[in-house]
Structures are given as structure tokens and as C-alpha cells.
Amino acid sequence: MINIIIVSEKMAKPKTLGIFESLGMVLALILVPVVLTLLFITPQQVIKTQGVKAILPPHLRGAMLSTQSHLDAYAKQIGELQARILRLDAQNQRLSKLAGIKSSAEPINERTSVNEVIGQGGPLVKDAPLTEEDLRTTIEQMSADLDFRDEYQGKIEAKLLLKSVLSEMLPNSSPVDAAYSSSSYGWRIDPMSGHRAFHEGLDFPAASGTPVYAAADGIVSTAAQTSDYGNLLKIDHGSGLETRYAHNSRLLVKAGERVIKGQKVALIGSTGRSTGPHLHYEIRLNGNPLDPREYLRNHS
Missing domain, CATH: 2.70.70.10 (Glucose Permease (Domain IIA))
Structure with a gap:
């Protein structure tokens, strides 16, 4: 068991630190010199370009890069889903006209999210990046929207085929x-x-x-x-x-x-x-x- 006793002329009596306070002080005494040493031995230009990652141990630096790569992958997936949704909407609108379906039945009026249709704006207040959970939720919602559009397209295709020369077969x-x-x-x-x-x-x-x-x-x-x-x-x-x-x-x-x-x-x-x-x-x-x-x- 570690006990640290602090004695000072300004104190009426010595103060004994508990085990958690003692461990915290020991860790601080160990880590502060390490960080200062890393700051001195790491080139300043590297710190400017890489930030805190430059003085982190390799395994922690790798963890940060891994997390960022996950977020980048989510962002790329969202971009691909958005492109697919736009293509499906354009195809479905053309097919709707061929099938004689009113535009009010098109998916863009039923399930398209507000962010895709209505212009928005305003001052930027308390800006914060999306978390991994936010990105995952967005992907799940967009996947559901794609499912709806795929099903809608299947209905239009069926109507067109039933009207075509293939209807008998x-x-x-x-x-x-x-x-x-x-x-x-x-x-x-x-x-x-x-x-x-x-x-x-x-x-x-x-x-x-x-x-x-x-x-x-x-x-x-x-x-x-x-x-x-x-x-x-x-x-x-x-x-x-x-x-x-x-x-x-x-x-x-x-x-x-x-x-x-x-x-x-x-x-x-x-x-x-x-x-x-x-x-x-x-x-x-x-x-x-x-x-x-x-x-x-x-x-x-």
C-alpha cells in the first residue's frame, strides 16, 4: 500500500494522501516528463503538420487512423447511396409516365427526405462533426429509402409488362x-x-x-x-x-x-x-x- 505524506511550513499538520490520490500524483510525475521529452525530440514541423498524433505512441496513432478510416468509409457509402437514390428517382419518374401513373404516386413525394428536396440554410451555430453512430443511422435510413424505391420500381415494371405484348406469356x-x-x-x-x-x-x-x-x-x-x-x-x-x-x-x-x-x-x-x-x-x-x-x- 502506498501512502504519501506532505509536510509544509504553511500547513498546521502533515497531510496524508489516499491510495488514489497517491497513484494520480505518481502517474503525473511519470507522464509529464515523457510528454515534455517527446515535445522536445519531435521536430516542430512534424507537430505542425500532424498535430497531436505526432507525439502519440504508434499503437494509439494507429487506433486514431483506424477510426478515421471507418468514418471515411461510412461517408463514402452515404455518397454512393445518395447517387443510387437520385438515379432510381429519375428512372421511376420516367417509368411512371410510361405506365400512366400520376406523379403524386412517385416515391419522391412519399419517402424522399426533406434534406433531398427542400432548400435549407441559416447561420452556423454549435457546429459538430457527425459521430459514427450518426453516420450508421443515416445509412440505415437511406437503405430503407432504397428498398422502398426498388419495390416501387418493381410495381411499375409489372404494370408495364401487363400492358405490353408480353402479357400473354x-x-x-x-x-x-x-x-x-x-x-x-x-x-x-x-x-x-x-x-x-x-x-x-x-x-x-x-x-x-x-x-x-x-x-x-x-x-x-x-x-x-x-x-x-x-x-x-x-x-x-x-x-x-x-x-x-x-x-x-x-x-x-x-x-x-x-x-x-x-x-x-x-x-x-x-x-x-x-x-x-x-x-x-x-x-x-x-x-x-x-x-x-x-x-x-x-x-x-
């Missing part, structure tokens, strides 16, 4: 006699990695062996086993339209076969990257995923 019937998971298309937490990932189809949970049906007339382009999709079936419906049926326990048709709408083409299973028996169903146009919910709703 659209895969608009359910591929299985079971309900789909309504939130499975779009951004979600991946059930295996635990990370946020985009899910390009609908999941229909059902018992193994449940029949899978062709959603529209077409020709089987792929009937094979893959690592991610498991036993995968692809049906080409023409003009770039394609449906995919994944994780099957068994495929009942082969590549090159012509199938008709409602024909039994596979049996549900849990092959490939799957946590349990279900059908993973996709609709694609020229390789790009479409939201199958929009086509099932328009058919019902």
Missing part, C-alpha cells in the same frame, strides 16, 4: 399449392450468413415431395444440380422471360422439353443452400429479377 400462376413468405423477396437478413443480402425470389415453405408446377408455357432451358440452388429448373418463356424453381428434391422434366402452364415439373425439397424444404421461385426478364408477388397479385 407472363408467368402469373402460383408454382405450388402453398402460401409464400410475403417478405422473402428483396433485402433481408440471410438465414445462413446473418448478413444483409438481397433475395431475388419468393420462398414457398412446404413439405418435401409437394408438386411444383410450371407458372407459364415454355421450354426447359436448365435441369441440373447446382451448389446454391440445389436441383434447379429453369423455364424459358420467350422474349427474355424466365422462371426458376430451386431446392427441389427431384426434377420431373429435362432440358429441351416443352412444358405447359400448370404442368407438374418438380418436387419440393431442401437441396443446395437451404435450411429446410421449400421452393425458391424467381421470375427474370433479360437476367434481371422481377418481384413475383406483383404477377401473382395481378392474376388473383
